[in-house]
Amino acid sequence: MTLEEVCESICLPDEMKRKVLDLACKLDFKAIAPFVADLYDSSAWEKGVKTIAELLGEDLDGSKMLTLMLLRAEAAHMEYDKRGISETIFIDTMKFCTRFTEEHYKVHGTYAFTWGWWFPRQISLHEFRIGELEYEMIEKEKKKLINIHIPADANMGQDALRKSYEDARKFFSKYFPDYGQSDMVCDSWLLAPVLAKLLPESSNIIRFQKAFDLIQVDEKNDSSIRWVYGRTDLPVQELPERTSLQKKIKAILLEGGTIGAAYGRLQDDPWKV
Numbered sequence: 001m002t003l004e005e006v007c008e009s010i011c012l013p014d015e016m017k018r019k020v021l022d023l024a025c026k027l028d029f030k031a032i033a034p035f036v037a038d039l040y041d042s043s044a045w046e047k048g049v050k051t052i053a054e055l056l057g058e059d060l061d062g063s064k065m066l067t068l069m070l071l072r073a074e075a076a077h078m079e080y081d082k083r084g085i086s087e088t089i090f091i092d093t094m095k096f097c098t099r100f101t102e103e104h105y106k107v108h109g110t111y112a113f114t115w116g117w118w119f120p121r122q123i124s125l126h127e128f129r130i131g132e133l134e135y136e137m138i139e140k141e142k143k144k145l146i147n148i149h150i151p152a153d154a155n156m157g158q159d160a161l162r163k164s165y166e167d168a169r170k171f172f173s174k175y176f177p178d179y180g181q182s183d184m185v186c187d188s189w190l191l192a193p194v195l196a197k198l199l200p201e202s203s204n205i206i207r208f209q210k211a212f213d214l215i216q217v218d219e220k221n222d223s224s225i226r227w228v229y230g231r232t233d234l235p236v237q238e239l240p241e242r243t244s245l246q247k248k249i250k251a252i253l254l255e256g257g258t259i260g261a262a263y264g265r266l267q268d269d270p271w272k273v
Helices: 003-009 014-026 033-040 042-056 063-083 087-108 158-175 204-209 224-229 244-254
Strands: 127-130 133-140 143-149 183-188 212-218 261-266
Touching: 003 014, 003 063, 003 087, 014 063, 033 042, 042 063, 063 087, 087 127, 127 158, 133 158, 158 204, 224 244
Parallel strands: 143 183
Antiparallel strands: 127 133, 133 143, 183 261, 212 261
């Protein structure tokens, strides 16, 4: 798969696709080459991306970083093919960058990619989107775990989540057997206990919560603002109220409260029908 084919397969917006293909021909990646290996070592991701960003120079819309990362995605496709991992999982996983590029446009009116710091997970085959959810292989306190991430466009219905979970178990057992039976965990505002007071029992978010046994609660976490409103640069008074959840969370924020977040372990038989 060529770089252009990668861009087309993940439906990258035409404006960003043109920039990426143009930059791929113009940028001199020689100075960056010694640091590319850091993108494949989870302990060096932060340092590697920071160094590469400095070497790329001014990159207001993140198109330089996106170009480099998609060139790495092109290489990742070869590894997928070698391992026999499906094209569907490759495309769904790499569409991560399309989702955030389009989200930036919806919020700010311009295309930009600001998530280069997260992309090493996908290109190094640590994280995969399988159905509705993303699953990242991690190690915590010398224990192998699978960290669940919830994409903004995920179908949170029980049937869809259960299928994703079951397919993920089969996927890791087949391709990464060391993680085949690993505990699945999640650290998210979607697990915040306060949501149970704001949403009805029939809410997909509440059903999602009930599939986890909470281990730790962070009542001061304010990450919900980013995910519920799409941005963090507005005064609380100016936050939109397009949905009932936005209205309810805004009311709490105006009173000086927070939604918080929680860390939990997915139950052995989650999303029971």
